[in-house]
Each structure stands twice: as C-alpha cells, then as structure tokens.
Amino acid sequence: MNIPKTQLPRIVIIGAGFAGLALARSLRGINAQVVLIDRHNYHLFQPLLYQVATAGLEAGSIAYPVRKIMHERPNFYFRMARVNEIDTQNQCVLSDIGSLHYDYLVIASGTKTKFFGNRDMERYSVPMKTLKQALNIRSLVLENFEQAVVATQPQERDFLMTFVVVGGGPTGVELAGALADMREHVLHKDYPDLDFSRMHIHLIQSGDRLLNTMSKKSSAAAEKFLQQMGVQVHTNLRVNTYDGQVVTTSSGLVIPSATVLWTAGVTGALIDGLSAQTLEGSSNRVLVNAYMQSIAHERVFVIGDLALQRHSDYPDGHPQMAQPAIQMGKQLGKNLKRLLSGRQMEPFKYRDKGSMATIGRNRAVVDLPRKHFSGFFAWLVWMFVHLFSLVGFHNKAIVLLSWVYNYVNYDREGRLIVRPFKKRGFVSFTSDEI
C-alpha cells in the first residue's frame, strides 16, 4: 500500500462512514500513524440518500472528499481500496492494492443490503445503500415515466407508474413519502398527458407498524401522513416473489410493478478473517466489549453499525444509526490516545439524542428521549439537524439553497437521466459495476 514505515505505532481504520470518519477526526494530534481505507474516495451522508434518488439533491451535495479531512495531518494517510481479508495472527490487512501491517485495527465497514436469501429480489429489486444505487433509482423512476408517456396499453402504463417500496424503516418511509411529493408537485406538471390518479405507491412492512425502532406515536403519525399523501401502506405483509413484473405477497395480494425499491434489511459488511466466535449469527455484527474491542482480538476494535456491544440498556446492541456510530468513533479516538499513553480506556456510553424521520413536505416525526412531536415543527427540526450534520460548509450551503428553492417552487430540478438505467436481461441491480 506504499505507506512509509515509521517508529510510530500504526492504526488502520477500515471504512470512512460516520464511525470511521468521527474516529479519524478525533485522532488529530495522536502520536501514531493513521491509515484510513475506504473503497470510495468520499464520505457519504447516507440519511439524505433518498433525496438524491428522488431528484431533490445532487450526488455531490451529500458526499465529501475524504482526503480533504486529512489535509495538514502529517502522519495521516488515505487509501482507496477494497479490503478482502484481515489476518489477526500476523496483524495484517489484505486488500486489492496490497497488504498492510497494523498495530491497532479499527473495523468500521458498516452494513450492506440483506435480501434474506431471496434471489429473485436480489436480482430485480433496487437497493439504496450507495450513491450509485441512488442515482440508478433516480434514472429508473424517470425512465418509467418517459416510457409510460409513449405506452399505448393502459396496463403497461399502470405497470410503469406503480412503485413498490419494501421495508417500513426510515429509508422506506422517506422514499415512499418523497415519491408521493414528486407525484403531487412535480410529475403531473412534467407529464400532463398522464393520469396521475393511476400512479400508485405501495409501502410494504413485514412488522405491525412503520418505523418500529421509534415510538408508537411516531409510527402512527408516519402512517397517517403517508396515507394523507396517498401512499398505500401495508403492515403485517411480506413480499414473496418478484420476477421484474409482478410482486406476490404473503396475503395473496399481487402487484404488477416495474419498480421495487428494497429497503427491508441490512446485514453486517463483514470482512473475512474474524473468528466465528466474535460474530452474532443472525445480524452478522461483531461482538465487542465495553471499549469497542473485539472479544477475541485484543488489537482489533469495531465501531459503527457493525459493532454489537451488549450494554444493559441495549442488550441487542445499539441502534444502527449515525448517532451511535459517531459517538463510538469519538470515544474510541479518546481511548486510543489513552491506550498509547498507557492510561486506562473508558467504557463507551451512548447518549441517546433521539431519532427522527421525515415523511414529506412539512411532515416529519421526532422522538426525543422524553418527548414526541410530529408535523411542521418536527419537519423544521429534521431539516436543521440534517443540515448542520452535513460535513463541510459548501455542502451545507448547497443543500440549504436547494431545499429553499425546492420548497418555494414546489420543484426538484435534479430530474435528469444522466445514465439511463432500464433493466436489461440479466443485469443484477446489486452488481458492483452499476
């Protein structure tokens, strides 16, 4: 990997998501060499990915070049690489650009989409975990309408104008809401020859309520908002099959649809080489102690969505969200400094600042530790929190400008099909190439 050898201990961080980035930032001034590895050269602000997918924001507004964070930090290195394996015996990371010895390894590789073994779904539905996938969704949605305009059969038009979102977590709720906003404010102006009473948005949740990691009040409010916006919400429903044409479900309901957006599950983005005893089977998360240290490998730490710390308040692990990831990264930054100077590490303690989800224009739900609210004020809070959480002044300014413009004009000017992306033969949407 062409990293110079020094007298300093070497800390290798895998992943520049919320956890890895917070850690790298908090290591400023440490007496060590720090190597950050990610397969992308940018940090992605995932909570706004659905706005890229629905033409509200440009890809560049929610991504930040990782190398910029490294500026003027003499012993910090970034490498764009895919890590294939770790060798805990020899303290070594193996990647597509070579191997690297570590003194301390931090794994912050997060999660990836989980299809529960459903191969059809993996082939024909579209997940939304990366910028490429969000841009693919944007193209796909718009291509559907361009096709619907020239379709001569009503069934074909209905097929193209029906969208199925699988998964009732924040991502699914936000995507379904944004599609409803597009129908209400943008699409009918762009396609005056189409009948938008025939555009259908289905949101399918296997559990008995949406947003099941939030309060019941938030779940109820989100469902009410979505229904007001014309989204067909289905709870206690599972999708069985999808062949690119028709979705079949556990209740017998059958939905012909050109577009199935898959937000129903994630699983740990594991890296080969961790011993099996350190894994929690069903979630593929890595078990760590109070210091985010692997229970089997003293020099390996795990933070972010991939880490599973069985804390008394969170026996099944912390929620897989930005806040715990950021707090873990900061805490580990302090602990590594303590470790290197011979002091005792401090156990990680998550401070719950609450959670929130937006549903659409003027509508959001917010759970604070002791308080719940929803509606316009919640939506304002959601916007400010997300705006100020974005990395970099430029991104903040661009996003604010776009939001104000979109809000005032009921518009989304990102509706550009830059790379057309209609399903072709056996191209899988989850392929790394697309």
Add this chain to the structure above:
Amino acid sequence: MNIPKTQLPRIVIIGAGFAGLALARSLRGINAQVVLIDRHNYHLFQPLLYQVATAGLEAGSIAYPVRKIMHERPNFYFRMARVNEIDTQNQCVLSDIGSLHYDYLVIASGTKTKFFGNRDMERYSVPMKTLKQALNIRSLVLENFEQAVVATQPQERDFLMTFVVVGGGPTGVELAGALADMREHVLHKDYPDLDFSRMHIHLIQSGDRLLNTMSKKSSAAAEKFLQQMGVQVHTNLRVNTYDGQVVTTSSGLVIPSATVLWTAGVTGALIDGLSAQTLEGSSNRVLVNAYMQSIAHERVFVIGDLALQRHSDYPDGHPQMAQPAIQMGKQLGKNLKRLLSGRQMEPFKYRDKGSMATIGRNRAVVDLPRKHFSGFFAWLVWMFVHLFSLVGFHNKAIVLLSWVYNYVNYDREGRLIVRPFKKRGFVSFTSDEI
C-alpha cells in the same frame, strides 16, 4: 410516439441543445403543435462541461430538465428518443419509440466527436461532448492519482501523472488550464506523498496557434497564460498513435501517458435520410438557405452547429458556438410564425457578440467585435456572461455559490469518484453505454 392528432400543423424539433431550445422557447403562442425530441431529458450547458470534468461543478448544475420548459404550453410535447432516420418523402421521423409525421421538421442535432478515422484514438482517448463523458474524465483523473499514490515504480507514477489534451480550441485550452489549476491548488494538498513537479500537462494543437477562431492577440495571451501555469503547449504538432500507453506525434516526440483527452474535432451529427446533395462533405454540415431551410427539402429546416449557411460574411458557415445557434433558433421561431400566418420569412443575420475563453483562475481572453482584452477583467466578464447564460435560477445560484466557494477556498469539492472508470480491456470510451 403517442402524440395526439390535431387540426394544427405539427412542427417537430430534433435536439434540445442551444438551437433547439431557443426555438422551442420562441414558439410560445404559435398556432401549431410542437414536438421536441432529444435522446436526453435535459438541456446541457456545454460551455461549462470542462468544469464538471475537473470537479469544479456538479453535473446537475449545468443541466436543465427539458420538460420544465414545456410547462403550461398546451400543444407542446417532449419525447426522449433517439431519431434513427427521417423520411422526407413521406414527411416522417423514425425513432426508437416509433415514427411521427411532421408538417415542418427542424434538425438541431449538433455535432459529435470526430476522430479523423484514427481508430486507436477512438478506442483509447476520452472525448468530452456529454455529461457522462465529463463525469468519466473526472473519475479517470482522480483514479490516476489514487493509483499513483500506491505505484512503486517512478515510471508508473509519471505515466499516471501525465495528461495529454489534444486540440487547442476553447475546450482543450479550458481543460488544460483547469488541470493546471487543480495541480496548483487542490491536488498537492490531497496527495502530499506525490511530487507534483512530476505532473505534466501537454496541450497539442495541430495548427500554428491556440484558439484559432479567435484573434491572434487572444491566441498569444492564452498560450502565455498556459505556460505561466506550467502547461506544455505544442503547436504545429499532430498526434499519430495512442495505444493506451504512449502517444506518438508528427515531430517524433513520444509521451507515455495514462490519459489522453480528445477535443480535436467535431463533425455533424447527421441523421440518415437527408439527400447527399444537401451535405457539405468535409464537415458533414447541412446546407441551408437564408431562412435556415434545407436547400433540397422545403419543409426541413436546420439550425445550430449542424447548419451551414454560406453567408457573404461567413462563406464557410457561422462559427459552431452557442451564440449563432441561439440566434438561429430565435430567428426560426419568428419565421415559423410568419410562415404559418402566410407572411414572408426574414433571412437570418448573425450579430457577432464576440467570443471568449477562460484559461484558469483570474485568466481569460475576450474578443469583442472591435476590442480584445485578457487577464483578470476578461475572466470576470467570462464568468458573468456564463452565469447569466445558464438556464434556470436554481442552476445560476448553485453555480455562483460553487464558484465563490471554490475561488475563496482554492478548492474543488466535486472530486468524488462516484462511478470508477479505469480503462478495462477493450472497452471503448466512446461507447454509448459508458
């Protein structure tokens, strides 16, 4: 194409570039049905494409959704389609989404990259006429540096850090200048482990001066600016071959380089079905009379870069730039209204407002009809003219914000490799799929 039949005459416009868009806009209120066809669903502001390629602007900031221009115009239709052929006998356009009868046809399909029959160049060099190509260049440039960082051999690093721009017109000059700006202000901060005295930018021009459609003063100023910025300018030099590894030239100069950017020529983007007698052989432009009417087909008009009108002031046709295209579109809009109301059409008269090119930070050249200037003031003029020429308030605001930010911070935050694009095997860069 699913366009309703009406009593109104039907005007079909092929191409939503500067000419086609100006025409469509100026047809507001006409007593006709208007169908605009383009293979993209957006109008592209090509003069700023090089800034997308060099990470200064996001793709969405210089593209504008065509359908938005059609809002609230009852008899206007847009179709995203690729036109394969026109049948002047039966007055019919044949496309990948069906055929369409026209009463009047306007061809505004512009130009495409010309490789002068050099197959190697077509395969291994990268042109820059579309948004996809600009984004590919951005990825490619950044991927080179990510590879250079881990390269162990000095020759390999030099190969990756050498850029060859072929073509000394405005696009080539602006690209070479922007690469030099990136080296000066951004790249050395991102890659402190690389020696940027070893990064080379070659600009190769076959003629005896750069910007040969502008004044000799502008050519000289542009060359001086580029040399100050460390670009190696070669005039009277032709590239012979490039195999993806080494550029060979007419003087015997040999340049090993991973990246050849091709801006050396364009040719008319002709559509099958125009009779051969209407074409100008070497440029593939279509001969038109004073009303931009095809000399062979009374109901076919041609505007923009594709049109060749032998005017006494411009015996070889008007310059292939935005201004003539826009003026042709506006004039044809007036003429079609006249034609439909039985009045005489007016001949097209180009009013030269001058031309300009930017070289880099604080450096541009401007030719007005009677005046030439260069340097900081020219650069300010260049910026304001381009800013106000952008379509849409949102794009203007985003571009202004990005420019101010980039200028103040000596930065370009778009340096994101969203879709990696390293040359692989026999993938051709000019393929439509990429």
